[in-house]
Amino acid sequence: MLRDTWAEISLNRIRENMLNIRQSLPSSVKLMAVVKANGYGHGDIESATAAVRAGADYLAVAYLEEALRLRDAGMKLPILLLAPIRPEQVQLVLKFNLTLTVTSAKWFSEMRAYKPYASPGKLRVHVKMDTGLGRIGIRTKEEWDEILPWLRAEDVEVDGFYTHFATAGQADTDYLEQQAARFAQMMDWGHSSGLTIRHYHCAGSIAALRFPHLAMDMVRIGAAMYGFYPKNLACSVKLEPALSLHSRLIQVKKLAKGEYLGYNNSYRAEEDEWIGTVPIGYADGWSQRMQGTEVLIEGQRVPIVGKICMDQLMIRLPGPCAEGTQVTFIGQQGDHHITFAELAAHIESVAQEVSTSLGARVARAYTDIEEVRTRWDKQTWSNKINQAVI
Numbered sequence: 001m002l003r004d005t006w007a008e009i010s011l012n013r014i015r016e017n018m019l020n021i022r023q024s025l026p027s028s029v030k031l032m033a034v035v036k037a038n039g040y041g042h043g044d045i046e047s048a049t050a051a052v053r054a055g056a057d058y059l060a061v062a063y064l065e066e067a068l069r070l071r072d073a074g075m076k077l078p079i080l081l082l083a084p085i086r087p088e089q090v091q092l093v094l095k096f097n098l099t100l101t102v103t104s105a106k107w108f109s110e111m112r113a114y115k116p117y118a119s120p121g122k123l124r125v126h127v128k129m130d131t132g133l134g135r136i137g138i139r140t141k142e143e144w145d146e147i148l149p150w151l152r153a154e155d156v157e158v159d160g161f162y163t164h165f166a167t168a169g170q171a172d173t174d175y176l177e178q179q180a181a182r183f184a185q186m187m188d189w190g191h192s193s194g195l196t197i198r199h200y201h202c203a204g205s206i207a208a209l210r211f212p213h214l215a216m217d218m219v220r221i222g223a224a225m226y227g228f229y230p231k232n233l234a235c236s237v238k239l240e241p242a243l244s245l246h247s248r249l250i251q252v253k254k255l256a257k258g259e260y261l262g263y264n265n266s267y268r269a270e271e272d273e274w275i276g277t278v279p280i281g282y283a284d285g286w287s288q289r290m291q292g293t294e295v296l297i298e299g300q301r302v303p304i305v306g307k308i309c310m311d312q313l314m315i316r317l318p319g320p321c322a323e324g325t326q327v328t329f330i331g332q333q334g335d336h337h338i339t340f341a342e343l344a345a346h347i348e349s350v351a352q353e354v355s356t357s358l359g360a361r362v363a364r365a366y367t368d369i370e371e372v373r374t375r376w377d378k379q380t381w382s383n384k385i386n387q388a389v390i
C-alpha cells in the first residue's frame with residue numbers, strides 16, 4: 001500500500017451477513033448475491049467468494065464486463081446480468097455461460113442474426129417485468145404475448161421471471177402491495193403459457209427481509225450482504241457493516257485567527273487552530289457533498305474544513321496531533337462511530353452510494369481474506385463452485 005488511505009474490509013462480516021440472511025429464509029429459497037459495482041465497493045471477487053462461502057446459489061451483476069471479471073477469477077456459479085445486453089453480444093454470453101435479462105421481442109428478433117436457431121448453445125434468460133419502478137421490463141400483456149414465441153424456442157431456457165420494487169424501504173407499503181399484486185397477475189401469464197419457468201423472484205434485500213412471503217423462489221441480496229439496511233425499519237436479521245475507511249495525517253500546522261484555507265478561501269480560522277491535511281479527496285469518492293461531515297481522530301469527532309480538494313482535504317484538529325495519526329472516515333474510534341447511515345443522510349442518499357463511490361485509488365485491505373482463501377479448497381461449498389459448467 002503506497003498511499004495511507006485504505007478501506008478495511010472484513011469478508012467474514014459479509015459471509016456472516018449472508019449466513020444470517022440464508023438462515024432467515026426457508027431452505028427452498030435460492031440466494032442470489034448481488035456483487036455489481038465492484039461488490040458495492042467492497043471488491044467483487046472477494047465479496048462473491050464470501051457469499052459463496054455462505055451458501056449463495058447465484059451471483060448477479062449489472063453489466064457484461066463485471067460478469068467477465070468474475071468468470072476470469074474462476075467463479076463457477078450462474079451469473080445473472082441485471083441489465084439487458086446488446087443483441088450482438090450474445091455469443092460472449094454463451095461462451096461464458098452467463099444468464100441474461102430480457103425485456104422485449106425486438107431484442108430477440110435482432111439477436112437471432114448473431115445466434116441462428118440451429119446454432120450450438122442454450123440461452124438462459126430471466127424475463128424482467130416492470131410492475132411500477134418504470135426502469136426496464138415488460139409492462140403490458142401485449143408485450144408479453146409478443147415475447148412469448150421467442151421464449152418458446154428450443155435453444156432458450158426461461159430460468160427466471162422477475163420484477164423489482166420501487167418503495168421497499170418506505171414505511172408506507174401501499175405502492176409495494178400494488179406492485180406485488182401486479183406481479184401476481186403477470187405470474188399467471190407465465191403459469192398459463194405452458195413454458196417451464198424455473199424461478200419467480202421479486203425481492204431485493206429490503207423486501208426479502210421485511211416481507212418474507214415475497215421471497216418466492218429466490219431473493220436478490222445486495223445491500224444487506226454488505227450490512228446496509230434502513231435504520232428506520234426494524235430488522236430481525238443481524239447485519240453488520242463490513243467496511244471502514246481510514247487515512248493518516250500528512251501535514252499538521254497551526255492557523256492563526258483570521259487566516260484562510262482551501263480553494264476560494266472556503267474556510268477562515270475563527271481562532272488560532274490546529275489543522276491537519278489528509279490524503280483523500282473527491283477523486284477518491286469523498287465528494288464535495290461530504291462538506292459538513294465529521295471524521296474521527298484520537299477518538300474524537302472533528303469537522304472537515306474548507307472545500308474538499310481532488311486529492312486532499314483539511315480537518316480541524318483537537319490539538320497538535322502527530323503527522324501519521326490515523327483518521328477514520330467510516331467506522332469506530334473509541335466511543336465514537338461514523339456510520340454509513342449518517343453519511344448517507346448527509347448526502348440525502350443511501351449507504352451504497354457512499355460505498356460504491358470509493359474510487360479505485362483507495363486501497364482495499366482485507367482483514368481476513370487468508371481465512372477465506374485457506375478454506376476455499378476444503379469446504380463442501382467448493383463442490384458447488386465447481387459444479388457449474390463454463
Ligand SMILES: *Cc1c(COP(=O)(O)O)cnc(C)c1O
Nearest residue numbers: 034082164204205220221222223
Ligand atoms: C441492484 C439490484 C438488486 C440488489 O438490491 P439491494 O437492495 O442492494 O439488495 C436486486 N435486484 C435488481 C434488479 C437490482 O438492480
